[in-house]
Amino acid sequence: MAYLAYYRMFRPTTFDEVVRQEHIVRILKNQIAGDKIGHAYLFCGPRGTGKTTLAKIFAKAINCENPQNSSPCGKCAACRALSDPSNLDISEIDAASNNGVDEMRDLREKVQYPPVAGKYKVYIIDEVHMLTQSAFNAVLKTLEEPPRHAVFILATTEPQKIPATILSRCMRFDFKLIPQSDLEELIKSVFKKTGKEYEPAAVSAIARAGAGSARDSLSIADTCASYSRGKLTYDDVNAVLGSAEWAKVAHICGRILSEDANGAISATEEILSTGKGVGVLVKDMLSFLNQCTIVKVCRNAREIVNLPDETYSKIEEIAAVADGHKLLRVTEILSKAETDMKYSTSGRITLETAVFKASVPQSDYDIDALIGRINSLERSISAGVIKFKAENSAPVESETVKPAKTAEKPIEPKRPVREIPTVLQEEESSPFDEPAPNPFEENAVQPQIFDDYSHKPAMVGSADKSTLFAKFIKSLRTTHKNAVLFTLCMDLDHSFEGDKLILTTESAAVQKSLNRADNAKFIGEALLELGVSEFEVRFKERGESDYEKALRDLKNNFEGTDIEIK
Secondary structure, eight states: OOOHHHHTOOOOOGGGGSSHHHHHHHHHHHHHHHHOOSSSSEOOOOOOOOOHHHHHHHHHHTOOOSSSSTBBOSOOOHHHHHHHHTTEEEEEEEESHHHHHHHHHHHHHHHHSSOSSSEEEEEEEEEEGSSOOHHHHHOOOOSSSTTTTTEEEESSSOOGOHHHHHHHHSEEEOOOOHHHHHHHHHHHHHHHTTTBBBBBBHHHHHHHTTTHHHHHHHHHHHHHHHHSSSSBHHHHHHHHHOOHHHHHHHHHHHHTTTTHHHHHHHHHHHHHTOOOOOHHHHHHHHHHHHHHHHHHHTHHHHHHHHHOHHHHHHHHHHHHTSOOOHHHHHHHHHHHHHHHGGOOSOHHHHHHHHHHHHOOOGOOHHHHHHHHHHHHHHHHHHHHHHHEEOTTTOOSSOOOOOOOOSSSSOOOOOOOOOOEEEEOTTTTTTTTTTTTTTSSTTOOOOOOOOOOHHHHHHHOOOOGGHHHHHOOOOOOOOOOOHHHHHHHHHHHEEEEEEEEEEEEEEEEEEHHHHHHHHHHHHHHHHHHHHTTEEEEEEEEOOOOOOHHHHHHHHHHHHHTTTTOOO
């Protein structure tokens, strides 16, 4: 007998042998047990998930004289007769090559004849979405009201292409992709039956390459078993698939996430120089980044990725150097590169350009790149904040400075301990232009510190009063800790009573917030550096607007008249 491929040799013959699809198997079993056989079924789902296999098992089971747990026994006369390829009670039609109206008219005529060996005549139409519109119309009435002995099973990978008139006449079953763990068990059982030795990592690699398809996984396993004469290893599987070595792919992705453009490009060149395909390398990199994302965000990541401990630890180590925005950005760049390769004459240049772009976020103004740079900047600022405390200073009083409204003397803080940010941004500067300087570096420019207010500047003169409030707002803007305080002070009105600064607001909530001890202390310190020793935050009730005044006059002049405001 000629050699049979694994996926044909080990094709399930009973419902219990089917890998997953429990929801479909259960319904079909119950229908057989209750003798409630429908006239039309639609099996749809990804390739290699068992659509045609289940259709054949179901066709035999409904004709079996002595079903075992609703599965065909394989021993009765009907099962033996239906196992003969020449038997016409089970007809498998390839709609991809028999998609015309004439073939469907011929089927419509043959369906009238009763079965020979069993109770039902079953028509399995594979890739039914390939039928033309005329062919669908020709079989429509027969599909809706077939003879009592006829059962139609339509199988397709693209149900969206089937007319609604056909869909509404069928019982629809959606097949799901098979999990990797189940594929691994299937491959191991096949290797055990054939006497092939293997490494667990090799089986995992085959199952990942199968991408949820049992047929694809068994086809790859068949090829790998022929490639290796002895024990099947992980390297043998990579050689068959043309995949890059996992450690090298991890190294490239690690360099990209660490923003090491030189190392990433060099590692890419090293792999491509060995003859690995550009498309395969991109696919491997996307798969690795997907595993990094799962490890980063999922609590049960170890169960999801299903990798050896050593491999999982390496992924966890690389994923730790990047946040979610960076992983998302790099994945999107490589996904776009994979698409662009289909239309590019030089896939290698497309890949290397994508690797370089992903490694240099400072040259990219994509939102995820900017967010990633901001996160890095915030971490560097937090690490570089220095607490300055003058020697022999008096301890900070527990009672903070009150606003000048309740104080009898000018505000004179006693050398408080202040946190000075390492970066004081100018008004025109942007956190995206250059990385923040490190204050610990040699010759680094240190910010000016007023650690002793006994040497405070002279009081502000009348010529400077017009610009003082603007300088005060700017001083709030250039400190990274006071974004809220800056926002609250933006809409304040200001005036002077002598050398005393009066800040007024029409919001009681704003007044209460600014008079809070910590905010009042900070405002007092900022104004003291500008030469103002006294200030007061006042609440001013909002006056009547011109519109409201005019409306009031109108109601007074036309008293007793209903006035509708629009």
